[in-house]
Amino acid sequence: MRVDIVSIFPDYFAPLDLSLIGKARGTGLLDLSVHDLRTWTSDVHRTVDDTPYGGGPGMVMRPEPWAAALDAVASPAAQLIVPSPAGRPFTQADAHELAELPHLIFACGRYEGIDQRVLDEAAARMPVREVSLGDYVLFGGEVAVIVIMEAVTRLLPGVLGNADSLTEESHAAGLLEAPVYTKPASWRDRAVPEVLRSGDHGRIARWRRTESLLRTAARRPDMFAAYPPESLDKFDRAA
Numbered sequence: 001m002r003v004d005i006v007s008i009f010p011d012y013f014a015p016l017d018l019s020l021i022g023k024a025r026g027t028g029l030l031d032l033s034v035h036d037l038r039t040w041t042s043d044v045h046r047t048v049d050d051t052p053y054g055g056g057p058g059m060v061m062r063p064e065p066w067a068a069a070l071d072a073v074a075s076p077a078a079q080l081i082v083p084s085p086a087g088r089p090f091t092q093a094d095a096h097e098l099a100e101l102p103h104l105i106f107a108c109g110r111y112e113g114i115d116q117r118v119l120d121e122a123a124a125r126m127p128v129r130e131v132s133l134g135d136y137v138l139f140g141g142e143v144a145v146i147v148i149m150e151a152v153t154r155l156l157p158g159v160l161g162n163a164d165s166l167t168e169e170s171h172a173a174g175l176l177e178a179p180v181y182t183k184p185a186s187w188r189d190r191a192v193p194e195v196l197r198s199g200d201h202g203r204i205a206r207w208r209r210t211e212s213l214l215r216t217a218a219r220r221p222d223m224f225a226a227y228p229p230e231s232l233d234k235f236d237r238a239a
């Protein structure tokens with residue numbers, strides 16, 4: 001997968017040199033390039049913003065540098081991903097869709113956002129997705145791109161050592177994860193649930209599913225309501 005990220009803060013993406021994303025870059029699973037938007041400015045001050053038409057707070061990112069940047073990095077197979085407070089909520093399903101694509105371009109806005117005509121003009125030559133991480137306000141799109149890059153890269157074949165990690169993911173199954181434990185068996189007078197040390201894989205699977213259902217019902221009633229009723233096992237906490 002090829003990924004191009006355009007930002008006025010390219011150093012924000014140093015974390016993408018680390019851990020499994022860094023390894024995916026090193027092995028060629030991920031071809032990631034980060035670009036400074038100011039590369040495509042033409043004035044001595046390298047200006048990327050201006051005042052908003054119609055008034056209002058803050059500044060808006062000018063179209064010319066963005067158009068030149070997108071022209072430079074685009075390819076026939078590219079899709080443009082634009083984090084925005086006004087975007088559609090980004091979900092695990094979106095991560096799976098993006099992980100199947102050959103070329104992603106991320107446009108990281110700042111200030112009050114990018115001149116809308118940049119997105120409109122890009123949409124005439126490639127698919128454009130405006131996405132939001134959630135109902136809170138960030139300074140810009142960079143952090144969202146780092147989150148999306150983690151969600152997408154971990155789905156690429158060969159990135160996660162244990163493929164099972166993907167098959168058991170509860171978000172994929174529409175439930176929250178069950179609690180996890182490791183050694184020691186007792187810690188500050190708190191014991192690991194006996195079922196997890198029983199070696200009875202059927203009991204363990206039932207316990208985990210029950211815990212997932214209980215957690216989802218308590219913390220994400222929206223998710224729980226969408227869970228197919230025919231899939232609901234009887235709660236068996238004593239599994």
Ligand SMILES: N#Cc1c(-c2ccc3ccn(Cc4ccc(CN5CCCCC5)cc4)c3c2)n[nH]c1N
Pocket residue numbers: 056057083084085087108109110111112113131132133134135136137138139140141142144
């Ligand atoms: N993904 C994601 C995000 C973002 C995100 C993503 C990309 C950019 C680019 C710039 N910003 C900053 C910003 C902040 C507020 C507003 C709204 N204005 C506020 C003042 C009155 C007018 C409207 C616009 C732009 C961004 C924020 N925030 N939260 C998410 N889940």
